[in-house]
Amino acid sequence: MVQQLRQTRRPRVAVTFGDPAGIGPELIAKVLSNRQNLEKADIFVLGDRSELQSAIQAADGVEVPVADKAGPQGVQVLDDGTAPSYETVLSEVSKEAGERCFHQLRRGLDLAKAGDIDAIVFAPLNKTSLHLAGMTEEDELRWFAKQLNYTGTTSEINIAGPLWTGRVTSHVGLEKVAGMINKESTLKAIELLHQLRWESGIESPRLGVCALNPHNGENGNFGRQEIDSIAPAVKAARAKGINVEGPFPCDTIFLKRDKYDGIVTMYHDQGQIALKLLSFVGGVTVQGGLPVVISTPAHGTAFDIVGKNIASPVSTQCAFDVAVQMATRRLEKQLSSKSVGYAECLEIGKASLEKVLPHTTTTEVPSCC
Template sequence: MIASTPPVVALTLGDPAGIGPELIARLLARPQTTAQANTVLVGDRWLWDEGQRIAGTAVELAPVASFDEVRGRPDTEKPAFLAMDTVQPGQVQRGQAQAAGGAAVLRVLDRCMDAARAGQIDAITFAPLNKHAMKQGGLRHDDELHHFAEYLGVTGYFCEFNTLNGLWTSRISSHVPLKDVPKYIEQQRIVEATTLIYRSLQANGVPAPRVAVAGFNPHNGDGGTCGREEIEVIAPAVAELNGLGMPVVGPFSPDTIFLRGRDGELDAIVTMYHDQGQIALKLMGFSQGVTVQGGLPVVITTPAHGTAYDIAGLGRANVDALANAFAIAARMGRGCPG
């Protein structure tokens, strides 16, 4: 793909019972959305119409019969629309996790991944989904990232990134019980996770990322009196990363490292477990954060928040996080190495 060609970004409507359809309607009503990419919406026509009704928008789409028709479109100001029949209105009860909705989400995402593997699209941004509904609908993994990795044949390290206002986070362990976290704290995992976020930031336009690694124990282990992971595992991993040419710093105490991030001193923080980073980022900007699926051969992004079943259909959902997710997908989908 030449630099002047806009990336092709596929959008999906997310869980049919959540806020996804109305968020997509608001996103596509923004002129700056189609200015960033050649956009193709993929999903059920009735669900798109329902999202527009809730959002109060009237966006005209350009129907296409296949992904093959998208990249060469002469006019990309109007979003393309690839219709799929995945779920019927009678199978969806707004505000509830249901198998039919989860199965529909999987079908749409899988078709988009097929298109990415075929070189027909460059990135995917999906509206919020619900893991419980997806598991009811056939998801065999703990989360969507592991489904993506298996579907795309990924054998290397992969993990979720969360980003807010230019600050990115990665984690050594993710959707696992807290009691199991210590077994994931291995030097090689830290090196792989940090390398992945470092390279991904470069792909997102940050030539020399400032990356720090968090400790695991209270007060960073207090010199080994409150845990030795910092001394025996994390610090050696940082030293190895430095030897590989990445000027990574740390470990820093988990209860203060995000102050550096908040104050603009860092581009990324590598954390040891899910909530170590998620709590901090969501406190700093719950309605703005983005999740990037790291380590995959295709760029995939989504808002960091969920389906918000409690406000689905009320027209109150904030589109900012979805807009941020789309912007990242467009930037990273321009042909930069991931």
């Protein structure tokens, strides 16, 4: 199998059913039944054939083309015969469901580390089941990083249509957020989102940055993070060639979202509330910063609608499309000596910023409320 995988120049995407007790299997079956996806990538299903059949039944008997070799004719099922070892009950959290998720995700990571796939798309997971199965990390992203022994900058990237958001802090209590906002952490978040937007196909991404405090800090009256940390990080990013502006008051920045390809927020709900109001259906989460492209729909396991065949596959399809797009970009860079790399992108951006954009980065907007 390894040899056949390396011969192709199409993106190679592994998909998992996610939590077997949730709507993940139904969603994956619906996405795999879309023959247009076979034209986009070679697809490998991490699961037993019995699980695929159950998923097809959950999706009202959709047709999923299966082939001995992944390609335009069908998906390849990487059946390792382990499904009977994990007994799960629909719509219930369990240690077994979490263990099944980890088993398939580890298989995907092993394939990625061996160079046999370019991306992983996983259906929704249930954090309670994952913790019952032994996960001690705060979220899946940190678990992935640990499995890959990766210590670089990572962040969940959330997507709603053309708008991507990154964040400086993530799954931590609000009482800890202010102390985690500094120039270095903000700069890393800006750099990561910029690179990922470039990988998604945008040659010169435009970013905006949120303030932390009300009224953009009101010149330090409501906090100094904007003055001492966020604005200096924006200035440093611009010096590196990143087209970024801010900080802007967080209650208005999303009103000007059409100006930006990405927005860096300071904490989880600052961006998530806005994104889910703008586009709950179709939302995607990318496990940003990891050496392998990993994406998932930005919703949960929806135990309340399991077995009803009413789960929308839109977000899962979008997650697949994002993974293909990013994997293609990375593959083009690997295979073509003529393609412009990210470092060249920054140099071009630096020259453009020096000629066109103003050097003022801190924006104070008077507010009355």
